Amino acid sequence: MKFRTDINGLRALAVIAVVLFHFNPTWVPGGFAGVDVFFVISGFLMTGIIFRGFEKNNFSIINFYIARANRIIPSLSVVCLVLLVFGWFYLTPLNYSMLGKHIASSMGFLSNVIYWREAGYFDTASHSKWLLHTWSLSVEWQFYIIYPVVLVLLKKYMPLNNIKLLLIIGTMLGFIFSAYITYRWPNPAYFLLPTRAWEMMVGGLAFLYPLQSLKETSKKYLEWFGIALILSSYAFISKDNYWPGYLALIPVLGAYLVIVANRSGSVITDNVLMQKVGLWSYSIYLWHWPVMVFGYNFEIQHWAWIGIPVSFVLGFCSYKFVESIKFPALSTISFKTFIAFKPLWIVVSLGLVSSYIFIEHGIPKRFQSNINYIEDFASSLSSSQDNNVKKLREQCEVGDLTSKGCNKFEIENNVAGIIIGDSHAQAISSGIYKSLKSKYKGKELLNLGAFGCLPIYGVIHSDPSRKNCSVYNDKLYSFLKSHYDGVPVILAARLNIYPFGFNESNQVNKPYIYLDGYNKFSNNYLDAYKKDFIKSVCDIHKNHPVYILKPIPEFIVNVPETMVNNLLQNKKHDVTISVKSYEKRNKFTLSLLNQAKKQCGINIIDVNHYLLNTKNNTFYANIKNKPLFVDNNHLNIYGANLLSHGFDNIWNSKS
Incomplete structure (x- = not known):
């Protein structure tokens, strides 16, 4: 197949967007769609290889896999x-163990499944x-495994034209699905x-149904329209x-459209840079x-301006010294030739080493004991096996209201308090439970919190994974x-993120929730937010005493990780923020709580003085080698x- 400069330029258009988005999403908000462009290109190229092989009656699935392995695995x-x-x-045992797990899954091309189970793609974690x-390489490889097998099987039972029509139907159904x-x-x-296969199949259709005899002017307009859609x-x-x-x-x-336009000499895609x-x-x-x-982990300021050029330089070096290596194809398929297949040994070797690192929990012997102590202390406490605490910490994932944690609306005996809120309600629950037990031995807490879901009326989440928050709140x-009736309700939430976004990322001042009737964040959004919040908590207060926890200090960095990194670099490992920074971050929220208290008599709980260092007017996140936080805010x-x-x-006023 003749080298397509338009497709090569399209690759550039895709990777530039992805890189810019990852380093700073505000530059290219939809830059992640560059991956979808890559999928279309892959589908076009793979379909071309397979159908040209069909037409010549020399297509080999094994050689197809080997060619893909030679292309993907070395780099x-x-x-x-x-x-x-x-x-x-430089990585702590916990993070090194996680890296081992991720390398093994990446080399086995299953990382998309692993990451799906761990967290959302856009989560700060x-x-x-x-x-x-x-994850995208794993998706492509899985497509490479299945796609040719399906086509070869279909070829045994139907002519190529029917297979092509079947691919059109499959693509349409795939998109709807x-x-x-x-x-x-x-x-x-x-x-x-x-949910991604249809994108690669669209690329396949671009190969199977090319637009013939297009005039150069028509090609140009088609290409420009395609690029306009991408941009x-x-x-x-x-x-x-x-x-x-x-x-x-x-x-x-x-x-x-860019692919079917098949236009060489384009000023956009066919220039030296692209x-x-x-x-x-x-x-x-x-x-x-x-x-x-x-750059993110080591908190390097203005890293995007350094990291982007470094990424391109490393990409060039990898292309020149690794990608350009020509691994031989297998002339015959036999046990001996498979043993000599270098990419196979690369996968096996890296897979075994990384799996060992994961199994051995990141090989903690690499570090001094106080580093391991910090990490063990943080991780063990965040996953306590205490049955009472564990029960309290089972929260609802509102992305799927059928999950176990969401089915909690049932009557229980001896309930002395009800916790509502988001993951901060989960994080503080053991402290509330400890307080309750010091007063009442036989009483229990009912935790009705839901991850990332603020319990107020009219919530419309900007995060798709929290789409059912309003349903849950109702x-x-x-x-x-x-x-x-009369049982205290304790509301604990990371109140600042909902109107102002996350303080540890570039999403500050970007609200985490919409409000019903305010699909765009308008000038009067904060007024509407304040009104809905106060109405919601005051409605609860009609039947229950309401206690709202003042926001727990939010740190810019992951507390246990920063403590460990500081120790590795022989720096002071204490993590703090100033009271001034806290007050600036929480100015609106504290005013909101005071207004709710004035309007309907809700109670405000301030526990932050337990974290206050009065000597230098800062909040601390650790006591010597003991972190108080799992991450930067929980x-x-x-x-x-x-x-x-x-x-x-809470219990004294009730008695």
Whole structure:
């Protein structure tokens, strides 16, 4: 097949968007759609290889797999090997163990499944995963495994023309399925093959049904329209949209049009810069994410301006010295030739080493005992086996209201308090429980919290995984109105993120929720938010005494990880923030709580003085080598229990 400069330029257009998005989403809000463009290109190229083989009656599935392995594995293995060496010296046992797990899954091309089970692609926790971007390679490889097998089987029973028609039908059904599943289960839809296969099949249709005898002018307009669709998806789509829902059709169709236009000499795609970047695109893609995570983890200021050029340089070096190595194809299929197949040994070797690191919990012997103590202390407390605490910490995932944690609206005996809120309600629950037990031996707490879901009226989440928050809240309010009259309700939530976004990322000042009637964040959004919040908590207060926890201090960094990194670099390992910073971050929220107290008499609980260092007017996140937080904002059980006496007045006022 003749080298297609237009497709090479399209690769550049895709990888540039992805890189810019990952380093700073505000630059290219929909840059993640570059991956969808890559999928279309892959589908086009793979379908071409398979059908040309069919037409010549010489297609071999084994040789197809081998060619893909020769192309993908060497560069990926170098990235993984560098990370293993780097991690030995600089990653904590917990993170090194996680890296081992992720390398094994990446080399086995199952990382998309692993990441789906761990967290959402856009979650802040994802910035600590060095190989998160390999999910797309796993999707492609899974497609490479299944697609030719299906086509070969179909070829035995029907002519090629019928197979082509079947692919059209399959692509259309795949798109409809993807659009539906994305809205039903957004997180698995993002990562898994069944909702992505149609994108690669669209590329296949571009090969099977090329536009013949187009005039140059028509090609130019077709290409320009395709590029316009791609660029519009980069500019106007964002991570707040369900993906890949029906909106994914925009970049996919754009890539399809550029491919079928088949235009060489384009000023957009066929220039020196785009051609070079296109050649290096796979290696740039492999390197850019670990480079970004490096800057994020080591808190390097203005890292994007350094990390982006570094990613392109590493991509060039990888292309020149790794990708360009020509591994021989297998002349015959036999046990001997498979043994000599180098990429196979690369996969096996890296898979075994990384699996060993994971099994051995990151090989903690590498570090001094106080580093392991910090990490063990934080992780063990965040997953306590205490039965009472564990029961309290089973919360609802409102992305799927059928999950076990959501089915909690049932009458229980001896309930002395009800906790509502988001994951902060979960994090503080052990401290509240400890306080209750100091007063009443036979009483229990009912935890009705839901992850990432603020319990107020009119919530419309900007995060697709929280799409059922409003449904859950309606159920919650109905339950509280008809049950447990007079039982105190304690609301604990990360109140600042809902109107202002996350303080540890570039999403500050970007609200986490919409409000019913305010689908866009308008100038009077905060007024509407304040009104809905006060109305909601005051409605609960009609039947229950309401206690709202003042926001727990939010730190910019992951507390246990920062403590360990500081120790590794021989720095002071204490983590603090100033009271001034806290007050600035919480100015609106504290005013809101005071207004609610004035309007309907809700109670405000302030436990932050237990974290206050009065000598330098700062809040601390650790006591010597003991972190009080699991991450940057969630208390661990040790931290929550430290604050327990702050809740004693709830039971004293009730007695």
